[in-house]
Amino acid sequence: MHHRPDQTAIDAEAAAWLARLQGHGLDDGIEQALQAWLSQDPRHRDAFGRACEIWDLLPGAADHAIWHEAQAYAPAVPMNVPAPASAPASAGAGNVFTRPALVMAAALIILLLLTPIAAMRDPRYETATGETRVVRLDDGSRITLNTNSLVAVDYAPKERRVRLLRGEALFEVSKDSRRPFIVAHEGGLVRALGTAFVVRDDPQQVSVTLIEGRVEVTRDAPDARKGAVRIAILSPGERITVTPKAGAVVDHPSLNIITAWRKGEVMFDDTRLIDAASEYNRYIRGTEIVVDPSVASLSLSGVFTTRDPMQFAETVAALHNIQVRQLGNEIHISR
Incomplete structure:
Protein backbone atom coordinates (compact mmCIF):
# COMPACT_ATOMS: atom_id res chain seq x y z
CA MET A 1 0.00 0.00 0.00
CA HIS A 2 1.36 3.37 -0.97
CA HIS A 3 1.47 6.12 1.65
CA ARG A 4 -0.72 9.08 0.64
CA PRO A 5 1.12 12.29 1.58
CA ASP A 6 -0.81 14.91 3.51
CA GLN A 7 -1.26 18.47 2.30
CA THR A 8 1.56 19.79 4.47
CA ALA A 9 4.06 17.47 2.78
CA ILE A 10 2.74 18.37 -0.66
CA ASP A 11 3.04 22.10 0.07
CA ALA A 12 6.62 21.54 1.22
CA GLU A 13 7.45 19.64 -1.98
CA ALA A 14 5.89 22.38 -4.11
CA ALA A 15 8.00 25.02 -2.36
CA ALA A 16 11.10 22.90 -2.86
CA TRP A 17 10.39 22.53 -6.57
CA LEU A 18 10.04 26.29 -6.94
CA ALA A 19 13.34 26.76 -5.10
CA ARG A 20 14.99 24.26 -7.46
CA LEU A 21 13.78 26.25 -10.48
CA GLN A 22 15.08 29.47 -8.96
CA GLY A 23 18.43 27.86 -8.17
CA HIS A 24 19.11 26.04 -11.44
CA GLY A 25 16.72 27.33 -14.09
CA LEU A 26 14.51 25.10 -16.23
CA ASP A 27 16.55 22.68 -18.32
CA ASP A 28 15.11 19.59 -19.99
CA GLY A 29 15.87 17.28 -17.09
CA ILE A 30 14.27 19.48 -14.44
CA GLU A 31 11.27 20.18 -16.67
CA GLN A 32 10.65 16.46 -17.21
CA ALA A 33 11.00 15.71 -13.51
CA LEU A 34 8.68 18.56 -12.57
CA GLN A 35 6.04 17.51 -15.08
CA ALA A 36 6.21 13.97 -13.75
CA TRP A 37 5.66 15.21 -10.20
CA LEU A 38 2.79 17.49 -11.24
CA SER A 39 1.04 14.64 -13.05
CA GLN A 40 1.20 12.29 -10.06
CA ASP A 41 -1.61 13.95 -8.10
CA PRO A 42 -3.99 16.88 -8.80
CA ARG A 43 -2.98 18.23 -5.41
CA HIS A 44 0.60 18.61 -6.66
CA ARG A 45 -0.49 20.99 -9.43
CA ASP A 46 -2.69 22.99 -7.04
CA ALA A 47 0.10 23.30 -4.47
CA PHE A 48 2.66 24.35 -7.06
CA GLY A 49 0.27 26.95 -8.43
CA ARG A 50 -0.22 28.35 -4.94
CA ALA A 51 3.53 28.46 -4.36
CA CYS A 52 4.03 30.39 -7.61
CA GLU A 53 1.19 32.76 -6.76
CA ILE A 54 2.63 33.49 -3.33
CA TRP A 55 6.04 34.16 -4.82
CA ASP A 56 4.53 36.50 -7.40
CA LEU A 57 2.89 38.41 -4.56
CA LEU A 58 6.30 38.88 -2.91
CA PRO A 59 8.61 40.29 -5.55
CA GLY A 60 10.82 41.73 -2.82
CA ALA A 61 10.88 38.54 -0.79
CA ALA A 62 14.61 38.74 -0.15
CA ASP A 63 13.98 41.91 1.84
CA HIS A 64 10.95 40.50 3.61
CA ALA A 65 11.20 39.79 7.35
CA ILE A 66 10.18 36.20 6.80
CA TRP A 67 13.50 35.58 5.02
CA HIS A 68 15.33 36.31 8.25
CA GLU A 69 13.01 33.96 10.10
CA ALA A 70 13.63 31.31 7.43
CA GLN A 71 17.38 31.51 8.09
CA ALA A 72 16.73 29.62 11.31
CA TYR A 73 15.10 26.79 9.39
CA ALA A 74 17.54 26.54 6.47
CA PRO A 75 20.44 24.83 8.31
CA ALA A 76 18.12 21.97 9.28
CA VAL A 77 17.21 21.26 5.64
CA PRO A 78 19.43 18.64 3.99
CA MET A 79 21.71 20.17 1.38
CA ASN A 80 20.97 17.33 -1.04
CA VAL A 81 17.27 17.16 -1.93
CA PRO A 82 16.56 14.34 -4.37
CA ALA A 83 13.94 14.51 -7.08
CA PRO A 84 10.76 12.48 -6.46
CA ALA A 85 11.39 8.76 -6.81
CA SER A 86 9.13 8.45 -9.87
CA ALA A 87 10.76 11.36 -11.70
CA PRO A 88 13.32 10.52 -14.36
CA ALA A 89 16.91 11.08 -13.34
CA SER A 90 18.91 13.64 -15.25
CA ALA A 91 22.48 14.71 -14.96
CA GLY A 92 21.47 18.20 -16.01
CA ALA A 93 18.84 18.50 -13.32
CA GLY A 94 21.23 18.45 -10.40
CA ASN A 95 20.19 17.58 -6.85
CA VAL A 96 22.14 20.21 -4.97
CA PHE A 97 20.31 23.29 -3.74
CA THR A 98 22.14 26.52 -3.09
CA ARG A 99 21.61 28.05 0.33
CA PRO A 100 19.64 31.04 -1.04
CA ALA A 101 17.31 28.58 -2.76
CA LEU A 102 16.86 26.66 0.48
CA VAL A 103 16.08 29.86 2.35
CA MET A 104 13.51 30.75 -0.28
CA ALA A 105 11.99 27.26 -0.07
CA ALA A 106 11.71 27.58 3.72
CA ALA A 107 10.08 30.99 3.38
CA LEU A 108 7.58 29.63 0.85
CA ILE A 109 6.77 26.68 3.09
CA ILE A 110 6.10 28.99 6.02
CA LEU A 111 3.90 31.20 3.87
CA LEU A 112 2.02 28.27 2.33
CA LEU A 113 1.25 26.76 5.71
CA LEU A 114 0.47 29.89 7.69
CA THR A 115 -0.78 32.59 5.31
CA PRO A 116 -3.91 32.36 3.14
CA ILE A 117 -3.34 33.94 -0.27
CA ALA A 118 -6.49 36.02 0.00
CA ALA A 119 -5.23 37.56 3.25
CA MET A 120 -1.96 38.54 1.58
CA ARG A 121 -3.69 40.09 -1.39
CA ASP A 122 -6.55 41.99 0.21
CA PRO A 123 -6.91 41.94 4.01
CA ARG A 124 -10.54 42.15 5.05
CA TYR A 125 -12.18 43.81 8.03
CA GLU A 126 -15.68 43.00 9.19
CA THR A 127 -18.29 43.81 11.83
CA ALA A 128 -21.21 41.75 13.04
CA THR A 129 -24.69 43.13 13.60
CA GLY A 130 -24.61 45.78 16.31
CA GLU A 131 -20.82 46.22 16.20
CA THR A 132 -18.59 49.05 15.04
CA ARG A 133 -14.86 48.86 14.38
CA VAL A 134 -12.03 51.31 13.69
CA VAL A 135 -9.27 50.18 11.31
CA ARG A 136 -6.06 52.21 10.96
CA LEU A 137 -4.30 51.69 7.63
CA ASP A 138 -0.57 51.84 6.91
CA ASP A 139 -0.74 55.33 5.35
CA GLY A 140 -2.50 56.85 8.36
CA SER A 141 -5.98 56.68 6.86
CA ARG A 142 -8.75 55.34 9.03
CA ILE A 143 -11.88 53.31 8.31
CA THR A 144 -14.75 53.13 10.81
CA LEU A 145 -17.12 50.28 10.01
CA ASN A 146 -20.78 50.46 10.97
CA THR A 147 -22.97 47.47 11.84
CA ASN A 148 -22.77 44.33 9.67
CA SER A 149 -20.16 45.73 7.28
CA LEU A 150 -17.23 44.32 5.33
CA VAL A 151 -14.33 45.99 3.50
CA ALA A 152 -11.29 44.65 1.64
CA VAL A 153 -8.10 46.75 1.45
CA ASP A 154 -5.90 46.60 -1.65
CA TYR A 155 -3.06 49.12 -1.50
CA ALA A 156 -0.72 49.44 -4.48
CA PRO A 157 2.21 51.77 -5.27
CA LYS A 158 0.06 54.10 -7.41
CA GLU A 159 -3.36 53.64 -5.84
CA ARG A 160 -5.02 53.05 -2.49
CA ARG A 161 -8.18 51.01 -3.10
CA VAL A 162 -10.75 49.79 -0.60
CA ARG A 163 -13.75 47.69 -1.60
CA LEU A 164 -16.94 48.12 0.40
CA LEU A 165 -18.41 44.66 0.09
CA ARG A 166 -21.26 45.14 2.52
CA GLY A 167 -22.77 47.75 4.81
CA GLU A 168 -21.48 51.22 5.67
CA ALA A 169 -18.17 52.85 6.54
CA LEU A 170 -16.67 56.24 7.32
CA PHE A 171 -13.39 56.90 5.52
CA GLU A 172 -10.92 59.46 6.88
CA VAL A 173 -8.21 59.72 4.25
CA SER A 174 -4.62 60.85 4.67
CA LYS A 175 -3.46 63.18 1.89
CA ASP A 176 -1.22 61.69 -0.79
CA SER A 177 -1.61 63.31 -4.20
CA ARG A 178 0.53 60.60 -5.82
CA ARG A 179 -1.78 57.82 -4.66
CA PRO A 180 -5.50 58.57 -4.91
CA PHE A 181 -7.76 56.88 -2.39
CA ILE A 182 -10.57 54.95 -4.08
CA VAL A 183 -13.57 53.24 -2.52
CA ALA A 184 -15.17 50.69 -4.83
CA HIS A 185 -18.75 49.68 -4.19
CA GLU A 186 -21.45 47.86 -6.11
CA GLY A 187 -21.67 49.69 -9.42
CA GLY A 188 -19.23 52.55 -8.92
CA LEU A 189 -16.25 54.31 -7.35
CA VAL A 190 -15.54 57.18 -4.96
CA ARG A 191 -12.20 58.97 -5.50
CA ALA A 192 -10.62 61.19 -2.86
CA LEU A 193 -7.29 62.81 -1.97
CA GLY A 194 -7.51 64.07 1.62
CA THR A 195 -11.05 63.98 2.94
CA ALA A 196 -13.69 62.32 5.13
CA PHE A 197 -16.82 60.70 3.74
CA VAL A 198 -19.37 57.96 4.41
CA VAL A 199 -20.34 55.28 1.90
CA ARG A 200 -23.42 53.16 2.53
CA ASP A 201 -24.35 50.20 0.34
CA ASP A 202 -27.98 49.14 0.78
CA PRO A 203 -29.73 46.43 -1.27
CA GLN A 204 -31.58 48.96 -3.45
CA GLN A 205 -29.29 52.00 -3.35
CA VAL A 206 -25.84 53.36 -2.63
CA SER A 207 -25.20 56.69 -0.94
CA VAL A 208 -22.06 58.79 -0.47
CA THR A 209 -22.01 61.64 2.05
CA LEU A 210 -19.09 64.06 2.11
CA ILE A 211 -18.13 65.39 5.54
CA GLU A 212 -15.05 67.37 4.53
CA GLY A 213 -12.75 67.74 1.54
CA ARG A 214 -13.73 66.79 -1.99
CA VAL A 215 -14.67 63.53 -3.71
CA GLU A 216 -15.57 62.41 -7.21
CA VAL A 217 -18.35 59.85 -7.54
CA THR A 218 -18.49 57.65 -10.63
CA ARG A 219 -20.56 54.68 -11.75
CA ASP A 220 -19.96 51.88 -14.17
CA ALA A 221 -20.89 52.68 -17.76
CA PRO A 222 -23.47 50.42 -19.46
CA ASP A 223 -20.76 49.66 -22.01
CA ALA A 224 -17.85 48.26 -19.98
CA ARG A 225 -15.41 49.36 -22.69
CA LYS A 226 -16.14 53.01 -21.90
CA GLY A 227 -15.07 52.73 -18.27
CA ALA A 228 -16.56 54.78 -15.43
CA VAL A 229 -18.90 57.75 -15.86
CA ARG A 230 -18.63 60.72 -13.52
CA ILE A 231 -21.95 61.55 -11.89
CA ALA A 232 -20.95 64.12 -9.26
CA ILE A 233 -18.18 65.99 -7.49
CA LEU A 234 -19.43 66.53 -3.96
CA SER A 235 -18.90 69.48 -1.65
CA PRO A 236 -18.91 69.14 2.16
CA GLY A 237 -22.38 68.40 3.50
CA GLU A 238 -23.69 66.93 0.26
CA ARG A 239 -24.98 63.40 -0.16
CA ILE A 240 -25.56 61.60 -3.43
CA THR A 241 -27.92 58.62 -3.52
CA VAL A 242 -27.89 56.34 -6.55
CA THR A 243 -30.71 53.91 -7.31
CA PRO A 244 -31.36 51.76 -10.39
CA LYS A 245 -34.69 53.45 -11.13
CA ALA A 246 -34.33 57.06 -9.94
CA GLY A 247 -30.70 57.55 -10.93
CA ALA A 248 -28.61 59.98 -8.86
CA VAL A 249 -30.10 62.48 -6.40
CA VAL A 250 -28.07 65.01 -4.38
CA ASP A 251 -29.34 66.42 -1.07
CA HIS A 252 -27.98 67.98 2.14
CA PRO A 253 -28.68 65.72 5.13
CA SER A 254 -27.80 66.42 8.75
CA LEU A 255 -24.27 65.13 9.27
CA ASN A 256 -25.16 64.43 12.91
CA ILE A 257 -27.82 62.00 11.69
CA ILE A 258 -25.45 60.41 9.16
CA THR A 259 -22.73 59.76 11.76
CA ALA A 260 -24.79 59.15 14.93
CA TRP A 261 -23.93 55.44 14.73
CA ARG A 262 -20.35 56.24 15.71
CA LYS A 263 -21.67 56.98 19.22
Whole structure:
Protein backbone atom coordinates (compact mmCIF):
# COMPACT_ATOMS: atom_id res chain seq x y z
CA MET A 1 0.00 0.00 0.00
CA HIS A 2 1.36 3.37 -0.97
CA HIS A 3 1.47 6.12 1.65
CA ARG A 4 -0.72 9.08 0.64
CA PRO A 5 1.12 12.29 1.58
CA ASP A 6 -0.81 14.91 3.51
CA GLN A 7 -1.26 18.47 2.30
CA THR A 8 1.56 19.79 4.47
CA ALA A 9 4.06 17.47 2.78
CA ILE A 10 2.74 18.37 -0.66
CA ASP A 11 3.04 22.10 0.07
CA ALA A 12 6.62 21.54 1.22
CA GLU A 13 7.45 19.64 -1.98
CA ALA A 14 5.89 22.38 -4.11
CA ALA A 15 8.00 25.02 -2.36
CA ALA A 16 11.10 22.90 -2.86
CA TRP A 17 10.39 22.53 -6.57
CA LEU A 18 10.04 26.29 -6.94
CA ALA A 19 13.34 26.76 -5.10
CA ARG A 20 14.99 24.26 -7.46
CA LEU A 21 13.78 26.25 -10.48
CA GLN A 22 15.08 29.47 -8.96
CA GLY A 23 18.43 27.86 -8.17
CA HIS A 24 19.11 26.04 -11.44
CA GLY A 25 16.72 27.33 -14.09
CA LEU A 26 14.51 25.10 -16.23
CA ASP A 27 16.55 22.68 -18.32
CA ASP A 28 15.11 19.59 -19.99
CA GLY A 29 15.87 17.28 -17.09
CA ILE A 30 14.27 19.48 -14.44
CA GLU A 31 11.27 20.18 -16.67
CA GLN A 32 10.65 16.46 -17.21
CA ALA A 33 11.00 15.71 -13.51
CA LEU A 34 8.68 18.56 -12.57
CA GLN A 35 6.04 17.51 -15.08
CA ALA A 36 6.21 13.97 -13.75
CA TRP A 37 5.66 15.21 -10.20
CA LEU A 38 2.79 17.49 -11.24
CA SER A 39 1.04 14.64 -13.05
CA GLN A 40 1.20 12.29 -10.06
CA ASP A 41 -1.61 13.95 -8.10
CA PRO A 42 -3.99 16.88 -8.80
CA ARG A 43 -2.98 18.23 -5.41
CA HIS A 44 0.60 18.61 -6.66
CA ARG A 45 -0.49 20.99 -9.43
CA ASP A 46 -2.69 22.99 -7.04
CA ALA A 47 0.10 23.30 -4.47
CA PHE A 48 2.66 24.35 -7.06
CA GLY A 49 0.27 26.95 -8.43
CA ARG A 50 -0.22 28.35 -4.94
CA ALA A 51 3.53 28.46 -4.36
CA CYS A 52 4.03 30.39 -7.61
CA GLU A 53 1.19 32.76 -6.76
CA ILE A 54 2.63 33.49 -3.33
CA TRP A 55 6.04 34.16 -4.82
CA ASP A 56 4.53 36.50 -7.40
CA LEU A 57 2.89 38.41 -4.56
CA LEU A 58 6.30 38.88 -2.91
CA PRO A 59 8.61 40.29 -5.55
CA GLY A 60 10.82 41.73 -2.82
CA ALA A 61 10.88 38.54 -0.79
CA ALA A 62 14.61 38.74 -0.15
CA ASP A 63 13.98 41.91 1.84
CA HIS A 64 10.95 40.50 3.61
CA ALA A 65 11.20 39.79 7.35
CA ILE A 66 10.18 36.20 6.80
CA TRP A 67 13.50 35.58 5.02
CA HIS A 68 15.33 36.31 8.25
CA GLU A 69 13.01 33.96 10.10
CA ALA A 70 13.63 31.31 7.43
CA GLN A 71 17.38 31.51 8.09
CA ALA A 72 16.73 29.62 11.31
CA TYR A 73 15.10 26.79 9.39
CA ALA A 74 17.54 26.54 6.47
CA PRO A 75 20.44 24.83 8.31
CA ALA A 76 18.12 21.97 9.28
CA VAL A 77 17.21 21.26 5.64
CA PRO A 78 19.43 18.64 3.99
CA MET A 79 21.71 20.17 1.38
CA ASN A 80 20.97 17.33 -1.04
CA VAL A 81 17.27 17.16 -1.93
CA PRO A 82 16.56 14.34 -4.37
CA ALA A 83 13.94 14.51 -7.08
CA PRO A 84 10.76 12.48 -6.46
CA ALA A 85 11.39 8.76 -6.81
CA SER A 86 9.13 8.45 -9.87
CA ALA A 87 10.76 11.36 -11.70
CA PRO A 88 13.32 10.52 -14.36
CA ALA A 89 16.91 11.08 -13.34
CA SER A 90 18.91 13.64 -15.25
CA ALA A 91 22.48 14.71 -14.96
CA GLY A 92 21.47 18.20 -16.01
CA ALA A 93 18.84 18.50 -13.32
CA GLY A 94 21.23 18.45 -10.40
CA ASN A 95 20.19 17.58 -6.85
CA VAL A 96 22.14 20.21 -4.97
CA PHE A 97 20.31 23.29 -3.74
CA THR A 98 22.14 26.52 -3.09
CA ARG A 99 21.61 28.05 0.33
CA PRO A 100 19.64 31.04 -1.04
CA ALA A 101 17.31 28.58 -2.76
CA LEU A 102 16.86 26.66 0.48
CA VAL A 103 16.08 29.86 2.35
CA MET A 104 13.51 30.75 -0.28
CA ALA A 105 11.99 27.26 -0.07
CA ALA A 106 11.71 27.58 3.72
CA ALA A 107 10.08 30.99 3.38
CA LEU A 108 7.58 29.63 0.85
CA ILE A 109 6.77 26.68 3.09
CA ILE A 110 6.10 28.99 6.02
CA LEU A 111 3.90 31.20 3.87
CA LEU A 112 2.02 28.27 2.33
CA LEU A 113 1.25 26.76 5.71
CA LEU A 114 0.47 29.89 7.69
CA THR A 115 -0.78 32.59 5.31
CA PRO A 116 -3.91 32.36 3.14
CA ILE A 117 -3.34 33.94 -0.27
CA ALA A 118 -6.49 36.02 0.00
CA ALA A 119 -5.23 37.56 3.25
CA MET A 120 -1.96 38.54 1.58
CA ARG A 121 -3.69 40.09 -1.39
CA ASP A 122 -6.55 41.99 0.21
CA PRO A 123 -6.91 41.94 4.01
CA ARG A 124 -10.54 42.15 5.05
CA TYR A 125 -12.18 43.81 8.03
CA GLU A 126 -15.68 43.00 9.19
CA THR A 127 -18.29 43.81 11.83
CA ALA A 128 -21.21 41.75 13.04
CA THR A 129 -24.69 43.13 13.60
CA GLY A 130 -24.61 45.78 16.31
CA GLU A 131 -20.82 46.22 16.20
CA THR A 132 -18.59 49.05 15.04
CA ARG A 133 -14.86 48.86 14.38
CA VAL A 134 -12.03 51.31 13.69
CA VAL A 135 -9.27 50.18 11.31
CA ARG A 136 -6.06 52.21 10.96
CA LEU A 137 -4.30 51.69 7.63
CA ASP A 138 -0.57 51.84 6.91
CA ASP A 139 -0.74 55.33 5.35
CA GLY A 140 -2.50 56.85 8.36
CA SER A 141 -5.98 56.68 6.86
CA ARG A 142 -8.75 55.34 9.03
CA ILE A 143 -11.88 53.31 8.31
CA THR A 144 -14.75 53.13 10.81
CA LEU A 145 -17.12 50.28 10.01
CA ASN A 146 -20.78 50.46 10.97
CA THR A 147 -22.97 47.47 11.84
CA ASN A 148 -22.77 44.33 9.67
CA SER A 149 -20.16 45.73 7.28
CA LEU A 150 -17.23 44.32 5.33
CA VAL A 151 -14.33 45.99 3.50
CA ALA A 152 -11.29 44.65 1.64
CA VAL A 153 -8.10 46.75 1.45
CA ASP A 154 -5.90 46.60 -1.65
CA TYR A 155 -3.06 49.12 -1.50
CA ALA A 156 -0.72 49.44 -4.48
CA PRO A 157 2.21 51.77 -5.27
CA LYS A 158 0.06 54.10 -7.41
CA GLU A 159 -3.36 53.64 -5.84
CA ARG A 160 -5.02 53.05 -2.49
CA ARG A 161 -8.18 51.01 -3.10
CA VAL A 162 -10.75 49.79 -0.60
CA ARG A 163 -13.75 47.69 -1.60
CA LEU A 164 -16.94 48.12 0.40
CA LEU A 165 -18.41 44.66 0.09
CA ARG A 166 -21.26 45.14 2.52
CA GLY A 167 -22.77 47.75 4.81
CA GLU A 168 -21.48 51.22 5.67
CA ALA A 169 -18.17 52.85 6.54
CA LEU A 170 -16.67 56.24 7.32
CA PHE A 171 -13.39 56.90 5.52
CA GLU A 172 -10.92 59.46 6.88
CA VAL A 173 -8.21 59.72 4.25
CA SER A 174 -4.62 60.85 4.67
CA LYS A 175 -3.46 63.18 1.89
CA ASP A 176 -1.22 61.69 -0.79
CA SER A 177 -1.61 63.31 -4.20
CA ARG A 178 0.53 60.60 -5.82
CA ARG A 179 -1.78 57.82 -4.66
CA PRO A 180 -5.50 58.57 -4.91
CA PHE A 181 -7.76 56.88 -2.39
CA ILE A 182 -10.57 54.95 -4.08
CA VAL A 183 -13.57 53.24 -2.52
CA ALA A 184 -15.17 50.69 -4.83
CA HIS A 185 -18.75 49.68 -4.19
CA GLU A 186 -21.45 47.86 -6.11
CA GLY A 187 -21.67 49.69 -9.42
CA GLY A 188 -19.23 52.55 -8.92
CA LEU A 189 -16.25 54.31 -7.35
CA VAL A 190 -15.54 57.18 -4.96
CA ARG A 191 -12.20 58.97 -5.50
CA ALA A 192 -10.62 61.19 -2.86
CA LEU A 193 -7.29 62.81 -1.97
CA GLY A 194 -7.51 64.07 1.62
CA THR A 195 -11.05 63.98 2.94
CA ALA A 196 -13.69 62.32 5.13
CA PHE A 197 -16.82 60.70 3.74
CA VAL A 198 -19.37 57.96 4.41
CA VAL A 199 -20.34 55.28 1.90
CA ARG A 200 -23.42 53.16 2.53
CA ASP A 201 -24.35 50.20 0.34
CA ASP A 202 -27.98 49.14 0.78
CA PRO A 203 -29.73 46.43 -1.27
CA GLN A 204 -31.58 48.96 -3.45
CA GLN A 205 -29.29 52.00 -3.35
CA VAL A 206 -25.84 53.36 -2.63
CA SER A 207 -25.20 56.69 -0.94
CA VAL A 208 -22.06 58.79 -0.47
CA THR A 209 -22.01 61.64 2.05
CA LEU A 210 -19.09 64.06 2.11
CA ILE A 211 -18.13 65.39 5.54
CA GLU A 212 -15.05 67.37 4.53
CA GLY A 213 -12.75 67.74 1.54
CA ARG A 214 -13.73 66.79 -1.99
CA VAL A 215 -14.67 63.53 -3.71
CA GLU A 216 -15.57 62.41 -7.21
CA VAL A 217 -18.35 59.85 -7.54
CA THR A 218 -18.49 57.65 -10.63
CA ARG A 219 -20.56 54.68 -11.75
CA ASP A 220 -19.96 51.88 -14.17
CA ALA A 221 -20.89 52.68 -17.76
CA PRO A 222 -23.47 50.42 -19.46
CA ASP A 223 -20.76 49.66 -22.01
CA ALA A 224 -17.85 48.26 -19.98
CA ARG A 225 -15.41 49.36 -22.69
CA LYS A 226 -16.14 53.01 -21.90
CA GLY A 227 -15.07 52.73 -18.27
CA ALA A 228 -16.56 54.78 -15.43
CA VAL A 229 -18.90 57.75 -15.86
CA ARG A 230 -18.63 60.72 -13.52
CA ILE A 231 -21.95 61.55 -11.89
CA ALA A 232 -20.95 64.12 -9.26
CA ILE A 233 -18.18 65.99 -7.49
CA LEU A 234 -19.43 66.53 -3.96
CA SER A 235 -18.90 69.48 -1.65
CA PRO A 236 -18.91 69.14 2.16
CA GLY A 237 -22.38 68.40 3.50
CA GLU A 238 -23.69 66.93 0.26
CA ARG A 239 -24.98 63.40 -0.16
CA ILE A 240 -25.56 61.60 -3.43
CA THR A 241 -27.92 58.62 -3.52
CA VAL A 242 -27.89 56.34 -6.55
CA THR A 243 -30.71 53.91 -7.31
CA PRO A 244 -31.36 51.76 -10.39
CA LYS A 245 -34.69 53.45 -11.13
CA ALA A 246 -34.33 57.06 -9.94
CA GLY A 247 -30.70 57.55 -10.93
CA ALA A 248 -28.61 59.98 -8.86
CA VAL A 249 -30.10 62.48 -6.40
CA VAL A 250 -28.07 65.01 -4.38
CA ASP A 251 -29.34 66.42 -1.07
CA HIS A 252 -27.98 67.98 2.14
CA PRO A 253 -28.68 65.72 5.13
CA SER A 254 -27.80 66.42 8.75
CA LEU A 255 -24.27 65.13 9.27
CA ASN A 256 -25.16 64.43 12.91
CA ILE A 257 -27.82 62.00 11.69
CA ILE A 258 -25.45 60.41 9.16
CA THR A 259 -22.73 59.76 11.76
CA ALA A 260 -24.79 59.15 14.93
CA TRP A 261 -23.93 55.44 14.73
CA ARG A 262 -20.35 56.24 15.71
CA LYS A 263 -21.67 56.98 19.22
CA GLY A 264 -23.95 53.94 19.34
CA GLU A 265 -27.02 55.99 18.47
CA VAL A 266 -29.60 56.48 15.75
CA MET A 267 -31.10 59.91 15.10
CA PHE A 268 -34.34 60.68 13.30
CA ASP A 269 -35.84 63.95 12.07
CA ASP A 270 -39.47 63.76 10.94
CA THR A 271 -38.92 60.18 9.78
CA ARG A 272 -41.78 57.77 9.07
CA LEU A 273 -42.05 55.18 11.83
CA ILE A 274 -41.79 52.28 9.36
CA ASP A 275 -38.49 53.70 8.06
CA ALA A 276 -37.18 54.42 11.56
CA ALA A 277 -37.91 50.85 12.66
CA SER A 278 -36.17 49.47 9.57
CA GLU A 279 -33.10 51.56 10.37
CA TYR A 280 -33.13 50.48 14.01
CA ASN A 281 -33.36 46.81 13.02
CA ARG A 282 -29.94 47.11 11.35
CA TYR A 283 -28.33 47.26 14.79
CA ILE A 284 -30.08 44.46 16.69
CA ARG A 285 -29.67 40.68 16.70
CA GLY A 286 -32.24 38.12 17.78
CA THR A 287 -35.02 40.70 17.93
CA GLU A 288 -37.02 42.54 15.29
CA ILE A 289 -39.22 45.60 15.59
CA VAL A 290 -42.44 45.11 13.59
CA VAL A 291 -44.58 48.13 12.74
CA ASP A 292 -48.26 47.64 12.01
CA PRO A 293 -49.47 49.36 8.79
CA SER A 294 -51.93 51.40 10.87
CA VAL A 295 -49.03 53.33 12.45
CA ALA A 296 -46.41 53.06 9.72
CA SER A 297 -46.75 56.69 8.58
CA LEU A 298 -46.46 58.28 12.01
CA SER A 299 -43.59 60.77 12.27
CA LEU A 300 -40.65 60.26 14.59
CA SER A 301 -37.89 62.64 15.69
CA GLY A 302 -35.28 62.05 18.36
CA VAL A 303 -32.06 60.31 19.37
CA PHE A 304 -32.08 56.69 20.53
CA THR A 305 -29.45 54.25 21.73
CA THR A 306 -29.03 51.25 19.42
CA ARG A 307 -28.64 48.86 22.37
CA ASP A 308 -32.22 48.75 23.72
CA PRO A 309 -34.96 48.02 21.17
CA MET A 310 -37.68 47.73 23.82
CA GLN A 311 -36.84 51.20 25.14
CA PHE A 312 -37.05 52.51 21.57
CA ALA A 313 -40.48 50.91 21.06
CA GLU A 314 -41.84 52.07 24.41
CA THR A 315 -40.66 55.64 23.79
CA VAL A 316 -42.39 55.64 20.39
CA ALA A 317 -45.55 54.25 21.97
CA ALA A 318 -45.54 56.95 24.65
CA LEU A 319 -45.04 59.72 22.08
CA HIS A 320 -47.98 58.60 19.93
CA ASN A 321 -50.21 56.88 22.51
CA ILE A 322 -50.00 53.52 20.77
CA GLN A 323 -49.31 49.95 21.90
CA VAL A 324 -46.21 47.77 22.25
CA ARG A 325 -46.34 43.98 22.54
CA GLN A 326 -43.54 41.43 22.82
CA LEU A 327 -44.33 38.32 20.77
CA GLY A 328 -41.42 35.91 20.91
CA ASN A 329 -38.47 37.59 19.23
CA GLU A 330 -40.63 40.35 17.77
CA ILE A 331 -41.58 43.71 19.27
CA HIS A 332 -44.88 44.84 17.70
CA ILE A 333 -45.90 48.49 17.57
CA SER A 334 -49.57 49.06 16.73
CA ARG A 335 -52.77 50.91 17.64
